[in-house]
Amino acid sequence: MNKSEIISGTANPTPVAVSVSKLEKCYQDAAGGRQILDGLSLEVKGGQMVAITGPSGSGKSTLLNIIALIETADAGFVQLDGQQVADMGEPQTTLFRRRRIGFIYQFFNLIPTLTVYENIVLPLQLNGIADRGRADSLLKSTGLFERKNSYPDLLSGGEQQRVSVVRAIVHQPPIVLADEPTGNLDDESGGAVLDLLRTARDQGAAIIMVTHSETAASVADRRYVLSKGKLNVFSSAQMSLVR
Ligand SMILES: Nc1ncnc2c1ncn2[C@@H]1O[C@H](COP(=O)(O)OP(=O)(O)OP(=O)(O)O)[C@@H](O)[C@H]1O
Ligand SMILES: [Mg+2]
Numbered sequence: 208m209n210k211s212e213i214i215s216g217t218a219n220p221t222p223v224a225v226s227v228s229k230l231e232k233c234y235q236d237a238a239g240g241r242q243i244l245d246g247l248s249l250e251v252k253g254g255q256m257v258a259i260t261g262p263s264g265s266g267k268s269t270l271l272n273i274i275a276l277i278e279t280a281d282a283g284f285v286q287l288d289g290q291q292v293a294d295m296g297e298p299q300t301t302l303f304r305r306r307r308i309g310f311i312y313q314f315f316n317l318i319p320t321l322t323v324y325e326n327i328v329l330p331l332q333l334n335g336i337a338d339r340g341r342a343d344s345l346l347k348s349t350g351l352f353e354r355k356n357s358y359p360d361l362l363s364g365g366e367q368q369r370v371s372v373v374r375a376i377v378h379q380p381p382i383v384l385a386d387e388p389t390g391n392l393d394d395e396s397g398g399a400v401l402d403l404l405r406t407a408r409d410q411g412a413a414i415i416m417v418t419h420s421e422t423a424a425s426v427a428d429r430r431y432v433l434s435k436g437k438l439n440v441f442s443s444a445q446m447s448l449v450r
Pocket of ligand 1: 234235236243261262263265266268269270313
């Protein structure tokens with residue numbers, strides 16, 4: 208909060224980081240159009256973690272991809288950090304994605320020709336951040352330091368997933384989108400990943416995590432189930448919809 212904001216009283220201590228409303232997404236397949244998102248709305252403030260569960264194929268990755276500016280919705284609004292993404296041009300979209308969003312992909316998407324360390328420092332390089340100290344400490348806290356010179360193909364699925372998590376948060380983006388971030392991990396590694404996400408949340412990031420893990424979902428401040436194209440507030444009565 209700067210001085211003029213304090214004087215004018217305009218500062219919002221918990222700004223909305225992600226706001227989507229009335230999202231529609233339909234995919235065409237051989238049988239015709241399939242409505243995946245159907246008027247979906249969601250709001251997440253900085254410092255909040257939201258967990259989304261839902262059956263396979265319900266559209267969880269599609270939703271994250273739209274928020275990450277990787278895919279576009281057919282209709283509806285996406286506002287990130289208070290900006291309507293529809294108003295952003297291409298260079299601005301790319302810069303926003305690079306600087307403001309950390310994305311943990313369901314299937315890792317590591318760059319195979321770069322080592323673990325090179326994958327992890329890439330967001331720092333792209334954002335002009337010279338200090339590599341955070342990369343080293345995250346490698347250590349996730350048990351990856353010994354593997355830093357390996358290429359992704361030689362890592363286990365769980366190791367690749369941890370690299371993907373570190374790469375997503377190393378530049379401290381204010382919006383973190385995590386697609387099954389603990390899906391391939393044992394309890395210990397999964398716990399380390401959840402600790403990283405919790406720390407990012409406590410430092411003010413807005414986190415949206417798609418997960419089938421009850422342990423991971425229980426870390427979130429709010430839980431939703433994606434079903435029939437909409438988000439429903441999670442209640443234990445909906446447990447059967449989670450998987
Ligand atoms: N580019 C595409 N073209 C056509 N159909 C697609 C495309 N991308 C996704 N789909 C379909 O949309 C539906 C939702 O996919 P999505 O990947 O969002 O599901 P999900 O909830 O993440 O599932 P999972 O839990 O298995 O990861 C699926 O039926 C999928 O086949
Ligand atoms: Mg998915």
